[in-house]
Amino acid sequence: MRIIVLGGDGFCGWASALRLSRKGHDVYIFDNLSRRKIDKELNASSLTPIKSIYQRIKVWNKINKKKIKFYKIDISKEILKLESLIKKIRPDTIVHFAEQRSAPYSMINLKTRNYTLSNNILTNNNILYLIAKLKRNIHLIHLGTMGVYGYDFSKFLLPEGYYKAKLFIKKNIINTKILHPANPGSIYHLTKAQDELLFQFYQKMYGLKITDLHQGVVWGTNTKETLLHPDLINRYDYDGDYGTVLNRFIMQAALNYPLTLHGSGNQVRPFININNTADCILLAAQNKKKFNEVKIFNQLTETFRLKNLAKKIQKLTNCKIMHHKNPRIENENNTLVAKPMGLIELGLKPIKLSDNLIKNELAVSKRYSFRADLNKIRAKSQWRI
Ligand SMILES: NC(=O)c1ccc[n+]([C@@H]2O[C@H](COP(=O)([O-])OP(=O)(O)OC[C@H]3O[C@@H](n4cnc5c(N)ncnc54)[C@H](O)[C@@H]3O)[C@@H](O)[C@H]2O)c1
Structure with missing residues (x-):
C-alpha cells in the first residue's frame, strides 16, 4: 500500500511509519x-537524543529495502500543496497523527488554547475535504x-x-445507535x-472510509x-x-526524583505500549472489513489507577512518591472499564506492563539521565483561569 503518515x-508517528515501511508499504x-x-x-x-528528520530517514533508507520520503508541510495551512501531493502520491491510506497532543499545553493560556483548537480542527477538516473532493477511495486512520x-x-x-440507545419521546420508544456523549476534560x-463530529459529517455526506482510534x-x-x-x-x-x-514516573524513578502524583492518585487511566501503537496502525490499515459507518476502536491494552502505578514502580526502585496539587479540574475518583475489543478481533496481541519492561525503560532513562533538566519535571500548566 501507499501510505501517507x-x-x-x-512519538507515535515515527514508530508507526517505520513499522509500516518494514512491513513493505511505501x-x-x-x-x-x-x-x-x-x-x-x-x-x-526529548530525554533521548532524537536526530533530525532528515538524518533519521537517511539512516532508515540505508538499512531498509523500502524507502521513506519526507515532505515538510503544515496540514492546517498549506491546502494547495497538500492537494498536489495527494494527487501525486495517490495514497491508499492516510494515517493522521498531526495534531497538538498535550492536554496541559492546550491549557497554558489563551494562545495555546487557540492554537490547539485551530491546528487540530483544521488539519482534520483539510484532509477530509481533500479526500472527499478528490473522490479517491482513501482510508483515513485518525x-x-x-x-x-x-x-x-x-x-x-x-x-x-x-x-x-432507546430514545423516549412522549410515549414512543425509538431504538437507535448514538455516538458516545463527548465529555472532554481539556x-x-x-x-x-x-474531530468525531467532523468524521460523522464527512462519512454521512461523502461516504468516506474512516477509522478513529481512541x-x-x-x-x-x-x-x-x-x-x-x-540514529532511529x-x-x-x-x-x-x-x-x-507512566514515562514520567519511569524517568523520575531512574533519576531518583520523587514520583509526581497529582492529587489523590485515585484517577484511573487507559494505557498502551508504543510497540502496540505501531501494531494497531498496521492492523487498522490492513482491515479489509466493509465500512458502513465511522469505525471506532478503543486503542488501549490495560487500565491502572495512578497511585497503584506509582506503587508498582516504587516496589521495583524504592523511589519516593510525592503528592502535588492537581493542576486539572477533574473527578479524581473515576472508574474506567475498557478493553480493545475491535483491535483484538483484528489480531492485536496486547503487551502488558511487566517488571521486565519497566526495567528496560528504566535503563533507557538512566542512560540518558545526563540530558535531563530537573526544572522541567514539575507540571506548570493550570486548568484554573
Ligand atoms: N502520546 C500519547 O500518549 C497519545 C495518547 C492518545 C492519543 N495520541 C494521539 O496520537 C497522535 C500523535 O501523538 P504523539 O504523541 O506522537 O504526538 P507528537 O506531538 O509527538 O507528534 C505529532 C506530530 O504531528 C506534527 N504536527 C502537528 N501539527 C501539524 C500540522 N499542522 N501539520 C503537520 N504536522 C503537524 C508534529 O510536528 C509532530 O511531529 C496525536 O493526535 C495524539 O493526540 C497520543
Whole structure:
C-alpha cells in the first residue's frame, strides 16, 4: 500500500511509519516539525537524543529495502500543496497523527488554547475535504483519544464509540445507535471530540472510509525498528507539559526524583505500549472489513489507577512518591472499564506492563539521565483561569 503518515516525525508517528515501511508499504511522512518548535518554545527537549528528520530517514533508507520520503508541510495551512501531493502520491491510506497532543499545553493560556483548537480542527477538516473532493477511495486512520469519553462514568464496559440507545419521546420508544456523549476534560480533548463530529459529517455526506482510534496513554520509547540504529531512536518526553504519566514516573524513578502524583492518585487511566501503537496502525490499515459507518476502536491494552502505578514502580526502585496539587479540574475518583475489543478481533496481541519492561525503560532513562533538566519535571500548566 501507499501510505501517507501525517505527523510522522512525532512519538507515535515515527514508530508507526517505520513499522509500516518494514512491513513493505511505501511510506510518505508529512510533518511541519511543530513539535520540535514547541520543544524550543518550552525550553524542553526529548530525554533521548532524537536526530533530525532528515538524518533519521537517511539512516532508515540505508538499512531498509523500502524507502521513506519526507515532505515538510503544515496540514492546517498549506491546502494547495497538500492537494498536489495527494494527487501525486495517490495514497491508499492516510494515517493522521498531526495534531497538538498535550492536554496541559492546550491549557497554558489563551494562545495555546487557540492554537490547539485551530491546528487540530483544521488539519482534520483539510484532509477530509481533500479526500472527499478528490473522490479517491482513501482510508483515513485518525488518532483520537480515550479522553473524549471523559474518564468519569460507569462501572460497565465502555463501548467502542457508539451506544445502542432507546430514545423516549412522549410515549414512543425509538431504538437507535448514538455516538458516545463527548465529555472532554481539556481543550485538547475537546478538539478530539470535535474531530468525531467532523468524521460523522464527512462519512454521512461523502461516504468516506474512516477509522478513529481512541488511544490511551502511550508509554515506552523504542520499537523493534527504532532499535535497528542509534540514529532511529524515538522521542521521550518527560517534562510536565508533554511527558505522559507512566514515562514520567519511569524517568523520575531512574533519576531518583520523587514520583509526581497529582492529587489523590485515585484517577484511573487507559494505557498502551508504543510497540502496540505501531501494531494497531498496521492492523487498522490492513482491515479489509466493509465500512458502513465511522469505525471506532478503543486503542488501549490495560487500565491502572495512578497511585497503584506509582506503587508498582516504587516496589521495583524504592523511589519516593510525592503528592502535588492537581493542576486539572477533574473527578479524581473515576472508574474506567475498557478493553480493545475491535483491535483484538483484528489480531492485536496486547503487551502488558511487566517488571521486565519497566526495567528496560528504566535503563533507557538512566542512560540518558545526563540530558535531563530537573526544572522541567514539575507540571506548570493550570486548568484554573
Ligand atoms: N502520546 C500519547 O500518549 C497519545 C495518547 C492518545 C492519543 N495520541 C494521539 O496520537 C497522535 C500523535 O501523538 P504523539 O504523541 O506522537 O504526538 P507528537 O506531538 O509527538 O507528534 C505529532 C506530530 O504531528 C506534527 N504536527 C502537528 N501539527 C501539524 C500540522 N499542522 N501539520 C503537520 N504536522 C503537524 C508534529 O510536528 C509532530 O511531529 C496525536 O493526535 C495524539 O493526540 C497520543
